Amino acid sequence: MSTDTATPARTSPPPRETRRPGRLRRSWDKHWYAWVMVAPVVIVLGVLIFYPLGRGIVLSFTNLTEANQLAEICSKSITGTEQCKANPNAWEFVGLDNYTNILSGKIGKFWQWLGVTLLWTVGCVVFHYAIGLGLAVLLNRPMRGRGVYRVLLILPWAVPAFVSAFAWRFMFNENFGLINSVLESVGIERVAWFADWRTSLLTAIITNIWLGVPFMMVTLLGGMQTIPGEQYEAAEIDGATPWQRFVNITLPGLRPVSMTVLLLGTIWTFNMFPIIFLVNGGGPAGQTEILVTGAFRAAFEGIRNYSLASTYGVLILSILLVFSVFYRRALRKQGEVW
Secondary structure (H helix, E strand, O other): OOOOOOOOOOOOOOOOOOOOOOHHHHHHHHHHHHHHHHHHHHHHHHHHHHHHHHHHHHHOOEOOOOOOOOOEEEEEOOOOOEEEEEOOOOOOEOOOHHHHHHHOOOOOOHHHHHHHHHHHHHHHHHHHHHHHHHHHHHHOOOOOOHHHHHHHHHHHHHOOHHHHHHHHHHHOOOOOOHHHHHHHHOOOOOOOOOOOHHHHHHHHHHHHHHHHHHHHHHHHHHHHOOOOHHHHHHHHHOOOOHHHHHHHHHHHHOHHHHHHHHHHHHHHHHOOHHHHHHHHOOOOOOOOOOHHHHHHHHHHOOOOOHHHHHHHHHHHHHHHHHHHHHHHHHHHHOOOOO
16 A cells, blocks of 8 residues: 655745836837937037036136146247146136126126116017017908018018128118118208117117017917917907907917017027127127127137136026026916926
8 A cells, every 4th residue: 555645835936026117217118219319319419518518617617718728838949849847827626706706796797787688688578579469460360462471571580690780780870871861861960879878779679679570470470370260259249349359368368379489589688699799799888798798708809718708608597597497487376387
């Protein structure tokens, strides 16, 4: 009689907990083709934007200039051999000295330039939006030759900025300009537009309005065409006047578009270098310089002060970032999602 001995069942070890892949890895596994297509753009942006930005931030903490950029001074002797020695005035890190010197007024005219920049930006953006909105309202109505008017009003936007700047500078010329000739023909004395800072800044603002209105007009016109026509028809049946339809339908319907173009217009105008530089040159005596032209002169005129120009650039970026953050918070309080 044989007895079967029961063999104990083999118990398999508990499965190891597999670690869930991270969010970046899951995104790569699911959308690898999108990553591959975006990679060249990211590389180009990194080379052209992010590296110079990082480099500029680092230089703002140094005293680097054209005179002290070399760590060694090399000269050739009579025999033709090159002898090098350490430069005792080589650049070095100076911490926050550039920022304290600029903000305290020891170097440059930061606060004066900031005031002119704000005046220039507010003046341009207000007229950009007001005139662009008015033209958009006109072109949104059915009229004969509307397509021709649209093309003609977009032409200033198609002309390069430096061409328009030189054209307007010539028109504001005291002796040969078209504007003074027109004033003289109606009995008004010629105006020295570039002799006083107020009229000098006015010439730049007028030139920039000429360049910026077409963008506002086209953008706002596109926003108007997305507003349902049934709303206007219902308001007209209820007896609403054209002004009431504009205030209660058009403006609320344009709010998302308006918030975006106002932000973009502010950033672009704040950094609008060619108009100030080419129309009035920051004159008279630098009284209409803005921050970007001041940074340019620090970097490319006289003994080039790269660290000072970089500091101006970081301050400009900081001002625009602060403005964008508060602007976004204001939009969220009004119920706008952006």
